[in-house]
Amino acid sequence: MISSSATNPTEEQQHLPFWIIWHIWKSRNNLIFNKVSWELGSIIRKAKEDVLERNVAKTNQQQHVHASTNNTGTHITRWTPPPTRLVKVNVDGSFNYQNVCIGARWIVRDDSDNYCLAGSAQLKQAFSLLEAEGIALL
Structure with missing residues (x-):
């Protein structure tokens, strides 16, 4: 049985391979120019962090709210x-x-x-x- 996520990948699943490729490239450059090697787990972790950061930025963009107050009365500053x-x-x-x-x-x-x-x-x-x-x- 094929799961629904295999047939309809999330946006995160769609972008992750590109971020992994980007971090492999950065790792290669770091090895060549700085003689520093990254472990595969580090590359994957950094790629996942970038996907999450992009999703947070995208969510903030879609809200189009510059400043608001949450339920606890705390002031929240939004991107302008x-x-x-x-x-x-x-x-x-x-x-x-x-x-x-x-x-x-x-x-x-x-x-x-x-x-x-x-x-x-x-x-x-x-x-x-x-x-x-x-x-x-x-």
């Missing part, structure tokens, strides 16, 4: 589009205190909330979260 005919780049940095390395992620969207481009990088040598955020912005 850039002026007409411009794009907006949202950037975030992360910092690992144990091995003093940072991660950076970014997403580019146009004034109609359309996804244009996204990426991520793992970088080394930062000494605080604030520095990681600044390096991610660069």
Whole structure:
């Protein structure tokens, strides 16, 4: 018996192979240029994280709500589009205190909330979260 998910794959299942290929390419480049090897499990995990991040970004885009209040009264800030005919780049940095390395992620969207481009990088040598955020912005 064929399951319904095999005949009708979810959007996540449709996009995952492309993200895996992307991370295999990044792994190859990291091995060639930085002499750093990624394990297969790490590549798959990063691909799944990117699919989930894209889905969250897409969900936020579809809501078209700039700010609202949830049931507990907590203020929730939503993404706001850039002026007409411009794009907006949202950037975030992360910092690992144990091995003093940072991660950076970014997403580019146009004034109609359309996804244009996204990426991520793992970088080394930062000494605080604030520095990681600044390096991610660069």
